[in-house]
Amino acid sequence: MEPIVINRKESKLRVSPEWADVCFTCGTCASGCPVTGVDNMDPRKAVRMAALGLDQELIDSRFPWICTLCGRCEYACPQGVEILKMLRRARTLRERDKVPGPIHKGVVMDLERGNNLGIPKPDFLFLLADLGKEMEEEGFPGFYVPVDKEGANVLVTINSKEPFGEPDDMKFWWRIFYAAKEDWTVPSYNWEGVNWGLFSGDDESMKTLVGRIVEHLERLHCKTLLLPE
Numbered sequence: 001m002e003p004i005v006i007n008r009k010e011s012k013l014r015v016s017p018e019w020a021d022v023c024f025t026c027g028t029c030a031s032g033c034p035v036t037g038v039d040n041m042d043p044r045k046a047v048r049m050a051a052l053g054l055d056q057e058l059i060d061s062r063f064p065w066i067c068t069l070c071g072r073c074e075y076a077c078p079q080g081v082e083i084l085k086m087l088r089r090a091r092t093l094r095e096r097d098k099v100p101g102p103i104h105k106g107v108v109m110d111l112e113r114g115n116n117l118g119i120p121k122p123d124f125l126f127l128l129a130d131l132g133k134e135m136e137e138e139g140f141p142g143f144y145v146p147v148d149k150e151g152a153n154v155l156v157t158i159n160s161k162e163p164f165g166e167p168d169d170m171k172f173w174w175r176i177f178y179a180a181k182e183d184w185t186v187p188s189y190n191w192e193g194v195n196w197g198l199f200s201g202d203d204e205s206m207k208t209l210v211g212r213i214v215e216h217l218e219r220l221h222c223k224t225l226l227l228p229e
Contacts, residue, residue, distance in 0.1 A: 022079045023047045029073035029083060041066045043073045043083050050086055055093075064090040065100050069199070091201030103200045110209060115160040115192040125188060127163050135171060140178050148220060149185035155222035156186050157193030157213060159229045173228060184226075187216045193229045 029043040030036045036043070039062050049058040058064070064087045074084045096104050106116035114121070128145040135143040146152065154177075162169045177184050190212040197206030217225060 021051065023051065023081050024079060026078070028076045028078060029081070032072040032076040033067075034070065034072065035066050035068060038066050043067075046087060046090075047081060047083060059090045059093045060098075062100075063087065064094070064201075088201055091199075092203060094201065096202070099200050103196050104202070106196045107200055107202055107205050110192050110196065111205060114190040114212075115158075116194060116196060117160040117164045119160060119163055121189055124163055124191070127167060128186070131167055131170065135174060135178075140175070143174070143178055145174070146185045147188050149183075150220050152183045152185035152220065152222050154182060154184040154224045154226050155213075155217055155220060156184055156226045156228065158186060158191050159194050160192055173226075185220060185222065187220075190216070193227045 023044070025044045025048070027044065029047075033041070033043055035041050041063055046058060046063050049055075049061075067087045069084060069088060071084045074080075074082060077083065091099075109118045110116050112118070115124075125147065128147065132144040156173065158170065176182070192209070195206055195209045197203070197209055213225065216222070
C-alpha cells in the first residue's frame, strides 16, 4: 500500500512555516491575552487557521483587529510561536478600504495633512500660542511654545487628539520642561506622534511617517526624540 501524500497549502501568514506546526494548543497564549473571548477571539484559533491555510478567512475575520498587538501571547508561548507577527501580517494583507474603524482614514489624513485628524497648520500654531499665554498666566513667567527651533535638544511630537480635544494634556510635559530648563521644540507641520500605519499594518505609510520625523530631527539638528504617546 502506497503512502498517502498530503499536499500542504503553505500559509502566507506565517513568518516561518514551522511555527504553527509546533503549536500545542495548550492555551497559555489565550490565558495571557487581554482580549480572549471578545467575539470568540482566541490566539489558538488564529494559529490553527494559519496552519490549515485558511489565510483569507483569518484576514477577513475580526481576530487581527481585536488583538491589541501587546505581545503577551507570544511572550508566554512555550513553543515560541510568532503569533504577534502573524496577526499583524494579517492586518497588512487586509484590503485598505476594508480596514475597520477610522484607522486607515487617519493614515490617509496624516499623509495628506500631517496629522491623523487633519488639523490645519494655522489652527495648530494659534492653539500653541494661546496655550503658551495660559501657561504664563498660570505661574510660568516667560513661557512660550518653541516651534521649529533649530539646535534644540528635544524634538517633541504630539498626539493629535490633544490639540483636537484635550489641549491641556500637553501642559503636563511643558511644566516639566519649564522646571528642568529643558531646550525643546515642536515641528510646525507633520507633528503627529502616533503612527497609525504601524497599527493598521500599512508598512509603506509607516515608513513615510517615520521618515518625516527623522527629517525634522535632521532639519532642526535636534539630538533627542520624545514620543509622548
